[in-house]
Amino acid sequence: MAQPVSATAHDTLAQKSRDDSIVSGGRLVAKALKAEGVDTIFTLCGGHIIDIYDGCIDEGIRIVDVRHEQTAAHAADGYARQTGKLGCVVTTAGPGCTNAVTGVATAFRSESPILHIGGQSSLTQHKQGSLQDLPHVDMMTPITKFASGVFSTERVADMVSMAARECFNGAYGPSYLEIPRDILDAEVQLTKATVPAVGKYRASTKSIGDPADIERLADLLVAAERPAVLFGQQVMSSGSLDAAANFARALDIPVYANGGARGMMPNDDPHHFDRTRSDAFKRADVILIVGTPFDFRMGYGKRLSNDATLVQIDQSYATVGKNRDVDLGIAGDPGAILTAVAAAASGRMDKGKSQLRQQWMRDLRAIEATKLEKLMPLFTSDRNPIHPYRLAWEINNFLRDDTIYIGDGGDVVTISAQAVRPRAPGQWMDPGALGSLGVGTGFAMAAKLAHPEKEVVCLYGDGSFGMTCFDMETAQRFGAPYLAVVGNNSAMNQIRYGQIAKYGPNRGDIGNKLGDVDMSMFGKMIGGYGEDVREADQILPAMERAREAIAKTGKCAVVNVWIDPNEYAPGTKAQTMYK
DSSP, rough: OOOOOOHHHHHHHHHOOOOOOOEHHHHHHHHHHTTTTTEEEEEOOTTTTTHHHHHHHHHHHHHOOOSSSSHHHHHHHHHHHHHHHEEEEEEOSSSHHHHHHHHHHHHHHHHOOEEEEEEEOGGGTTSOOOOTTTOOOHHHHGGGSSSEOOOHHHHHHHHHHHHHHHHTSSOOOOOOEEEEEEHHHEEEEESOOOOOOOOSSSOOOOOOOOOHHHHHHHHHHHHHHHHHEEEEEHHHHHOOOOHHHHHHHHHHEEEEEGGTTTTTOOOOOTOOOOOHHHHHHHHSSSEEESSSSSSSSGGGGTTSTTEEEEEEESSTTTTTTTSSSSSSSESOHHHHOOOOOOHHTTOOHHHHOOOOOOHHHHHHHHHHHHHHHHHHHHOOOSSBBBBBHHEEEHHHHHHHHTEEEEEEESSSHHHTTTOOOOOSTEEEEEOOOOOOOOOHHHHHHHHHHHOSSSSEEEEEEHHHHHGGGHHHHHHTTTTTTEEEEEEEBBBBBHHHHHHHHHOHHHHHTTTTOOOOOOHHHHHTTTTTTEEEEEEEGGGGHHHEEEEEEEHHHHHOOOEEEBOOOTTHHHHHHHGGGOO
């Protein structure tokens, strides 16, 4: 009787018998991803896409399989933000694709370069009602920079490269590629497949726009007495953080940051400001907006003084001057432009102008100190239920120099922005302009996988935690444990405030109240650490115990903090997100 062959032996035999001159569509996908620098894909298995896994094994690409495709898409987004490389999510057809839509849309509004590869039924079953058949390309087109099907195995690698290239065309963003199962499974001679050579099909993206505009901007900034600059997400994603910081220091300009640019300068840097943006924008004579649009977060540009000279730099030509007239617009790479402007302005600042700049920054620093002093009673409040500002303050005190902070929620995260100060570039992540809840788990897992040497802390609202928390087990399974802090007020509180204000307390709790759930039990359920906190002075000790547990066990931890449901962020009270 023949002896059974072990799984390892089967793998060895299969590897030996494989003819490397013959490749499947799935292996071509993996070869193309490897050429794009992709080292990790985030996925949930499905019969339409398994040949891609086979190819990824051959190419040494890590396969991280999650419990929900939304998490996979958010993780691909988070991985792109943390590494600066192309993120990749692979989903099966039908619900696999639709479950990933929120994550892809989040990347679209956040200008994050991810490639979504989706499965589809065989071309031979087109329009026959096959399993999980949907018009994926049609659905994904409005929320991607590029969306297409692949109709030939020979073109698989070429189409992957084409889709990836579009992710970095102008402002970054996602692409979608649908590959039918028979295209993936079919085998072709490698010599007959179109496989673009690494480094042979890319143009430089480091454009500075019109050189005359560089000189004009340098002139404006040299002449300014009260300039101010806001750096946005593009400064982070384009790898321009150092160039932006050097620019601000060279020209003595106060710096404000949003999105991924937060943390780009040390908190004690004399050019770093974060509580006086509205004050600066009211008084500045030159305002420079770099890598962030005039969207709802900036009142569509209406919060900027009409008396100031307004300059906008963006990777996308379409974004410059959108919603608000500008005096000068430059489309190009933020870092290249800022470096060129700094060089053009070098040595041109006279002593008198420099003294005016220093006084301008001293004035702003004094206002910052006054605003912080007003907030301190909230940051240090011992009230019970715990004030959400106290939770945010304790988290800020808890962060180490290497901690990546992630905010996932509505009001609780908006409040955290008042207190939490990341210690280094790339150590702040938030939902971005789409305002998606549920990003935290994928972001945290991706951040830890990208930077295993760093600590990762995610602050959730209890509503957002419930959306994707089961993939904490996935993070744990792949050796990426992190600390989840849940600000628990048993409600979708940002919406709750608006309802109460609009309809009164009798109707204000409809559709937004959640059950009183001790989320710390979830940490214990997955074999990690969990602790429940009801007293303000126990927040920091609980997080320190959680940190120790993660270091000791290599598993995740959940600290559930009960916060006052009747306290709200100033922006929530003003309902600025709707104005």
